[in-house]
Amino acid sequence: MGGMNSPVETTALTKRYGDLTAVDQLDLTVRAGEVYGFLGPNGAGKTTTLRMLLGLIRPTSGSIRLLGRDPGAGHLDRVGALIEGPSFYPHLSGRDNLRALACHAGVGASRVHTVLQIAGLTDRAKDRYNTYSLGMKQRLGLAAALLKDPELLILDEPTNGLDPAGMADIRATIRRLADDGRTVLLSSHLLGEVQQICDRVGMISDGRLVAELSVSELASAGLRIVASPLTEAHECLGALVGADHVHSDGEALYLDAPGDAAARINAELVHSGLAVHELRVREPDLEQTFLELTGGGRRAD
Amino acid sequence: MPTDIRAEIIKQIRRPAHWLLLAVALVLTLTFAYLIPYLGLSGRTEGPGSARGLDAMLPAEFVGSTVAGTPVFLGALAVIFGVLVAGSEYGWQTWKTVFTQAPSRPRVFAAKVVVTAAGTLLLVVTLLAAGAAASAAVAGLQDAPLDWPSPGELLTGAAAGWLITTMWAMLGVFLSVALRGVALPIGLGLVWLLAVQNLLSAVAAPLLDWIADLQRALPGPNAGSLVAALGAPEGAPGVSALTGAGHATLVLAAYLVGFTLLSGWLLHRRDIT
Numbered sequence: 001m002g003g004m005n006s007p008v009e010t011t012a013l014t015k016r017y018g019d020l021t022a023v024d025q026l027d028l029t030v031r032a033g034e035v036y037g038f039l040g041p042n043g044a045g046k047t048t049t050l051r052m053l054l055g056l057i058r059p060t061s062g063s064i065r066l067l068g069r070d071p072g073a074g075h076l077d078r079v080g081a082l083i084e085g086p087s088f089y090p091h092l093s094g095r096d097n098l099r100a101l102a103c104h105a106g107v108g109a110s111r112v113h114t115v116l117q118i119a120g121l122t123d124r125a126k127d128r129y130n131t132y133s134l135g136m137k138q139r140l141g142l143a144a145a146l147l148k149d150p151e152l153l154i155l156d157e158p159t160n161g162l163d164p165a166g167m168a169d170i171r172a173t174i175r176r177l178a179d180d181g182r183t184v185l186l187s188s189h190l191l192g193e194v195q196q197i198c199d200r201v202g203m204i205s206d207g208r209l210v211a212e213l214s215v216s217e218l219a220s221a222g223l224r225i226v227a228s229p230l231t232e233a234h235e236c237l238g239a240l241v242g243a244d245h246v247h248s249d250g251e252a253l254y255l256d257a258p259g260d261a262a263a264r265i266n267a268e269l270v271h272s273g274l275a276v277h278e279l280r281v282r283e284p285d286l287e288q289t290f291l292e293l294t295g296g297g298r299r300a301d
Numbered sequence: 302m303p304t305d306i307r308a309e310i311i312k313q314i315r316r317p318a319h320w321l322l323l324a325v326a327l328v329l330t331l332t333f334a335y336l337i338p339y340l341g342l343s344g345r346t347e348g349p350g351s352a353r354g355l356d357a358m359l360p361a362e363f364v365g366s367t368v369a370g371t372p373v374f375l376g377a378l379a380v381i382f383g384v385l386v387a388g389s390e391y392g393w394q395t396w397k398t399v400f401t402q403a404p405s406r407p408r409v410f411a412a413k414v415v416v417t418a419a420g421t422l423l424l425v426v427t428l429l430a431a432g433a434a435a436s437a438a439v440a441g442l443q444d445a446p447l448d449w450p451s452p453g454e455l456l457t458g459a460a461a462g463w464l465i466t467t468m469w470a471m472l473g474v475f476l477s478v479a480l481r482g483v484a485l486p487i488g489l490g491l492v493w494l495l496a497v498q499n500l501l502s503a504v505a506a507p508l509l510d511w512i513a514d515l516q517r518a519l520p521g522p523n524a525g526s527l528v529a530a531l532g533a534p535e536g537a538p539g540v541s542a543l544t545g546a547g548h549a550t551l552v553l554a555a556y557l558v559g560f561t562l563l564s565g566w567l568l569h570r571r572d573i574t
């Protein structure tokens with residue numbers, strides 16, 4: 001009984017389009033309060049999965065529970081979603097779009113004001129949707145997803161098409177929403193994005209969940225050090241952090257150590273009279289892991 | 302459901318295309334029911350058909366003259382209206398936005414039907430008001446007496462016009478749900494109303510008996526028969542008394558219900574992609 005502890009639970013969820021199996025026996029569990037990153041290359045089946053969760057398309061087989069409820073009347077009462085880019089009525093203002101959707105959702109008009117504020121759109125709320133920039137459209141999509149004050153947010157590539165500032169903005173907003181205690185299921189094909197805002201990552205490839213990892217697990221950083229003479233630097237570091245944690249490829253030394261140890265290690269090497277040419281914190285190897293697990297990433301379709 | 306209707310009203314009421322359709326319907330109706338016949342009337346004095354022509358423009362006949370356009374060109378405008386109301390949700394991909402807020406598709410669809418019917422009612426009432434005004438103007442110009450139809454006739458005419466235009470609008474809704482779009486449904490709807498109907502009645506029905514029989518079951522000829530029974534001038538496009546008013550009303554109502562149920566069922570059944 002994962003019930004309330006698992007806002008999203010799918011069992012053997014499958015969707016076939018003719019011969020193509022878009023989603024294949026997917027068992028997905030998202031825990032309450034976490035930001036779960038659903039990561040996969042183009043065509044992996046992310047959108048198809050999220051559409052099934054929301055009842056937009058029917059699974060071929062398998063089952064779904066959202067917030068402990070089976071699909072049916074009321075199962076989206078506390079769920080907000082943004083699927084495959086924002087879609088609104090172009091002739092209506094941002095506010096009128098939200099007013100119409102609030103009526104559909106059965107929430108009070110005061111909520112429209114609130115979500116416009118959360119999304120940072122209040123200033124442009126009375127302009128027509130078709131005059132919005134992509135970033136504003138995306139933020140309106142987020143605002144609409146928040147209308148029902150949802151416990152669970154399902155966001156499909158929420159930063160798609162945005163510039164770096166826009167991305168950072170949306171990510172910060174999502175992180176804030178999660179810190180308020182909402183559960184977020186977010187799909188992305190951007191590793192960095194998932195690393196920044198997610199607690200856990202599920203990697204999907206060809207419709208199958210190929211790995212599930214916690215981001216903190218992956219994010220154990222390493223150091224890459226170029227110093228001379230290299231062998232003496234190797235010994236020095238071996239004495240410092242233990243020989244098991246230092247490797248050399250003949251050009252550089254690789255060290256399993258947290259990034260914040262860099263300054264101390266640098267001081268230690270300099271103190272021992274070694275010349276440090278380069279010392280840098282290595283990005284966690286999410287990308288490598290991803291490519292290995294998804295077999296290079298791209299499916300042949 | 303009431304809030305879904307409110308949502309639908311917000312979406313439709315600010316849509317310039319709908320008001321443009323209403324304006325076109327108004328201009329066409331006034332032009333072909335009053336302006337052109339009136340110009341023709343004053344052009345040729347005391348011709349054989351001119352007394353009948355004037356009668357059709359006077360207040361006593363305004364109901365029939367005004368709804369005379371519903372079998373063809375007002376029907377075509379109603380089809381476009383129906384397609385715009387339902388099909389645009391596909392064009393803008395807004396169904397997914399709506400159905401993640403309100404997952405009950407039957408409820409959302411029912412609200413759409415209600416607002417579509419409200420739109421065609423507005424159309425018919427506007428046209429009747431304009432027709433009444435135009436006929437009063439003709440009476441004034443020709444020094445004819447202002448004999449208005451009885452409230453019963455007026456109500457029957459309005460109801461018939463509403464039934465016909467709503468049936469056409471639901472054909473538009475059905476085509477757009479079936480074909481999941483806007484452009485093709487409008488194109489096909491117009492081809493049916495403006496071309497195929499004509500070919501069937503003018504070319505095919507006189508040649509083949511079974512097509513002549515089939516006409517009694519098609520929406521256009523029944524709409525033509527219904528407005529003919531209400532006094533629409535025979536000879537206006539699509540107007541001819543092929544069947545009785547009762548039969549026509551039943552057939553039209555059956556199409557209206559059929560298109561509605563079929564569209565609702567399709568929308569409910571199909572994936573939103």
Ligand SMILES: Nc1ncnc2c1ncn2[C@@H]1O[C@H](COP(=O)(O)OP(=O)(O)OP(=O)(O)O)[C@@H](O)[C@H]1O
Nearest residue numbers: 017022041042043044045046047048049189301574
């Ligand atoms: N309606 C459909 N009919 C047929 N095939 C479909 C349909 N929708 C999706 N697919 C196929 O299912 C697979 C998964 O598509 P999906 O949109 O879920 O991928 P995705 O992970 O969201 O990719 P992206 O990152 O590009 O958005 C693709 O191969 C796609 O072509």
Ligand SMILES: [Mg+2]
Nearest residue numbers: 046047048084
């Ligand atoms: Mg996608």
